[in-house]
Amino acid sequence: MDGKTRNRKPTAAASSPAITPGENDGTPPFDPQINERMAKEIQMEFGFRISQLPSKVVRSTGIVPLCLFLLWMLLIYTNHYGLTSMLIFLSVNPKMCSGQLGYWESFIHRSTDYRKLFTETRFARTLRLDSPALNPYSLWRGVVVISFSTSLTYIWIALIALRHELWHWKPELLERYLVDAKASFPGRHLPESWLNSVFNLYESEHAKRTRNRIQNRNHRASDDHRELLKVVRCVFRNLLVSSCVVFVMWLALLQTQFDSHNILKLPRSMVPPLQIAVWHLITDTFYYFPHYIAHTPRGSKGIHHKVLPEVLAERLGSFLRNAHKTHHRSKANLAIAAWYCSVTEQILFNLFPVLLGPLVTQIVADKTGNSTVWGTHLITLYVWLLAGTATSVLAHTGFRTSWNDPGSHDEHHEYAFGQHAVNFGTAGLWDRVLGTKGIKSTEGAIDWQHQRLKQASLAIASKRTGIPLTREQTLVGEQQVLDYEWIDSRVEE
Ligand SMILES: [Zn+2]
Numbered sequence: 001m002d003g004k005t006r007n008r009k010p011t012a013a014a015s016s017p018a019i020t021p022g023e024n025d026g027t028p029p030f031d032p033q034i035n036e037r038m039a040k041e042i043q044m045e046f047g048f049r050i051s052q053l054p055s056k057v058v059r060s061t062g063i064v065p066l067c068l069f070l071l072w073m074l075l076i077y078t079n080h081y082g083l084t085s086m087l088i089f090l091s092v093n094p095k096m097c098s099g100q101l102g103y104w105e106s107f108i109h110r111s112t113d114y115r116k117l118f119t120e121t122r123f124a125r126t127l128r129l130d131s132p133a134l135n136p137y138s139l140w141r142g143v144v145v146i147s148f149s150t151s152l153t154y155i156w157i158a159l160i161a162l163r164h165e166l167w168h169w170k171p172e173l174l175e176r177y178l179v180d181a182k183a184s185f186p187g188r189h190l191p192e193s194w195l196n197s198v199f200n201l202y203e204s205e206h207a208k209r210t211r212n213r214i215q216n217r218n219h220r221a222s223d224d225h226r227e228l229l230k231v232v233r234c235v236f237r238n239l240l241v242s243s244c245v246v247f248v249m250w251l252a253l254l255q256t257q258f259d260s261h262n263i264l265k266l267p268r269s270m271v272p273p274l275q276i277a278v279w280h281l282i283t284d285t286f287y288y289f290p291h292y293i294a295h296t297p298r299g300s301k302g303i304h305h306k307v308l309p310e311v312l313a314e315r316l317g318s319f320l321r322n323a324h325k326t327h328h329r330s331k332a333n334l335a336i337a338a339w340y341c342s343v344t345e346q347i348l349f350n351l352f353p354v355l356l357g358p359l360v361t362q363i364v365a366d367k368t369g370n371s372t373v374w375g376t377h378l379i380t381l382y383v384w385l386l387a388g389t390a391t392s393v394l395a396h397t398g399f400r401t402s403w404n405d406p407g408s409h410d411e412h413h414e415y416a417f418g419q420h421a422v423n424f425g426t427a428g429l430w431d432r433v434l435g436t437k438g439i440k441s442t443e444g445a446i447d448w449q450h451q452r453l454k455q456a457s458l459a460i461a462s463k464r465t466g467i468p469l470t471r472e473q474t475l476v477g478e479q480q481v482l483d484y485e486w487i488d489s490r491v492e493e
């Protein structure tokens with residue numbers, strides 16, 4: 001167990017004695033207040049505000065919406081300047097690719113032959129499995145691409161976050177992985193600096209990030225390798241379940257007038273933001289209510305008790321509570337455990353609300369005949385599902401970075417099934433409307449922004465005055481919100 005940064009006492013930095021330079025070497029001590037005063041003035045300077053703007057924008061919007069915005073800008077550009085024409089040229093000219101797809105082509109041909117044999121059987125005809133919607137190319141675009149890219153996004157973000165966790169609580173393990181990776185076949189052919197950066201990116205940054213942990217506790221899996229294996233096995237099972245559910249969603253989408261072919265004709269610039277806003281609202285609604293009901297303690301009367309008969313409300317409550325309890329086995333968060341939950345929860349909470357939006361807009365398009373605006377586009381669907389997966393994992397990292405603040409979900413896990421449970425939604429709309437938005441996580445994010453601004457201005461002040469910062473001043477940006485008393489003694493562990 002690494003005692004360097006773990007279980008830091010909330011007031012560690014605040015209570016540490018100020019070591020003023022010059023105290024021990026006989027030179028007159030500096031007045032640390034000079035830097036403090038100047039830092040305040042610096043924060044008012046126009047140039048300072050401008051220099052802090054980019055990180056402020058990333059922090060307040062979040063990395064996923066920002067990436068979506070940049071993609072949208074790219075879409076506007078391509079719609080206006082015809083980058084698509086080049087892509088179309090490359091794809092409609094098969095000669096350019098001939099000879100490079102040998103294995104893939106033979107796989108497609110063989111699987112098409114087997115499929116043909118299968119679909120001619122009586123069993124397949126009865127179940128209408130001979131539908132053209134089920135041809136391999138359609139399944140490739142709708143199921144394989146989506147499953148593969150979302151799984152990869154999940155695993156990739158979870159591993160990046162896990163690297164910091166490992167550095168924190170099992171540094172020797174990370175070291176061993178690095179040695180093993182260097183000894184492996186690909187490792188022998190890759191530059192050493194690449195591997196070093198993958199396993200040990202910026203030594204001091206690791207410490208800083210793990211100190212930015214929001215809750216002063218660890219996920220169960222970080223103390224028990226059997227628990228970690230349980231999490232990994234459960235997550236892989238849920239990734240497989242997700243592929244099956246995506247398959248069902250794809251079949252449903254193909255029953256509409258959804259254009260599953262033209263992947264190269266991009267949607268109009270204004271369409272993806274509009275559709276994603278609608279999908280976001282649908283997701284918030286269909287995620288919020290089951291999640292809210294699941295967190296209503298036994299015996300308490302939630303909104304569902306007002307609209308449903310008592311027996312039904314009780315049954316629904318205990319069904320959803322049971323489905324959701326695996327995910328809350330640990331109060332602390334770990335990125336890889338984002339989809340550590342029961343199959344029922346994976347389908348009802350994590351998949352159904354996200355997959356419903358694209359289906360709804362396509363049905364609206366069919367009914368209104370306005371497919372240009374409401375028709376679900378394959379590219380928008382891909383972006384939406386990747387963004388949803390990334391957001392889900394990022395909400396579980398457990399520590400603040402300058403571009404990701406998982407505070408509200410940490411607060412949700414901290415209070416779990418207690419009377420003070422908060423933050424049930426994805427977009428926060430229903431949380432605001434029904435007053436279940438956590439206050440502490442919002443305050444925490446604002447506090448941290450102020451601390452970071454103070455840290456940056458103190459660094460500039462120290463340069464200008466030539467007076468070194470005291471230990472307390474160098475820790476300003478790292479102190480974070482650990483002095484939060486989130487632990488609710490009334491909530492059972
Ligand atoms: Zn929950």
Ligand SMILES: [Zn+2]
Nearest residue numbers: 327396409413
């Ligand atoms: Zn969670």
